Amino acid sequence: MAASSALRLILGSSSSSRRLILSEMGYKFTLLSADIDEKAIRKEKPEELVVALAHAKADAILEKMKSNGMMKEIVDSQETTLMITADQVVVHDGVIREKPSTPEEARKFIKGYSESHAATIGSVLVTNVKTGARREGWDKAEVYFHKIPDEVVESLIEEGDVFYVAGGLLVEHPLTSPLVEAIVGTIDSVMGLPKALTEKLIKESLSEP
Numbered sequence: 001m002a003a004s005s006a007l008r009l010i011l012g013s014s015s016s017s018r019r020l021i022l023s024e025m026g027y028k029f030t031l032l033s034a035d036i037d038e039k040a041i042r043k044e045k046p047e048e049l050v051v052a053l054a055h056a057k058a059d060a061i062l063e064k065m066k067s068n069g070m071m072k073e074i075v076d077s078q079e080t081t082l083m084i085t086a087d088q089v090v091v092h093d094g095v096i097r098e099k100p101s102t103p104e105e106a107r108k109f110i111k112g113y114s115e116s117h118a119a120t121i122g123s124v125l126v127t128n129v130k131t132g133a134r135r136e137g138w139d140k141a142e143v144y145f146h147k148i149p150d151e152v153v154e155s156l157i158e159e160g161d162v163f164y165v166a167g168g169l170l171v172e173h174p175l176t177s178p179l180v181e182a183i184v185g186t187i188d189s190v191m192g193l194p195k196a197l198t199e200k201l202i203k204e205s206l207s208e209p
Contacts, residue, residue: 007206008077010129012061012085017165017172017191022084024188025195034060034085038098046089046096047138050123053087054136058127061085065129074129081129082205088122088192090167097167103157109168110153117144118169120190126201133208135201139194141185143171148179166192 009029011022022029034057041056043049061083065071074081090097092112100106112118123138152175162168170176171183171190188195 008079008081010083018193021193036060046121050087054085054123054125057085083127085125088166091119100168106162106168113145114147126205135204137197139189139197141189144181146179
């Protein structure tokens with residue numbers, strides 16, 4: 001669904017996957033990114049963690065908008081401005097995995113997906129920038145892999161993309177996509193922005209008085 005001209009959309013993310021997914025949904029948007037220390041926010045449950053991180057990203061971007069004058073421009077405008085922030089973790093064998101920080105950690109993560117499935121837990125938060133109203137939700141998907149050969153693991157580490165995604169989990173990569181046995185859920189959810197949930201939260205935000 002394409003955005004109406006009365007809607008201004010901000011994607012608060014530096015993720016290329018989320019940019020691609022939101023574009024596929026037919027929306028035009030401005031990009032802003034939040035520079036937060038994600039490891040400073042801890043929650044026991046993955047669902048709570050990703051929602052808390054999405055809120056922290058929104059808070060950080062709103063502060064940035066206040067300091068650069070963008071907020072005043074939005075408040076003075078007749079447009080509705082919505083901001084989307086999101087976060088994702090991978091859960092494997094009951095353990096929450098964020099982005100791997102070392103080659104050793106990435107190697108351990110990727111090899112583990114040969115042994116048992118990975119679940120992605122992703123949040124979406126839509127903030128009405130002018131009113132401050134927020135709508136949140138989370139989505140889950142599961143990914144099952146065939147055995148991932150050691151040479152594929154090493155190639156992925158050397159290339160480096162694994163360090164920018166939760167759990168080092170790459171499903172759309174040319175080296176790993178042939179090794180995906182099954183996905184329970186949607187590919188957009190695995191890639192970090194579930195379309196159905198995002199669309200629902202945008203509609204709910206637009207229908208608020």
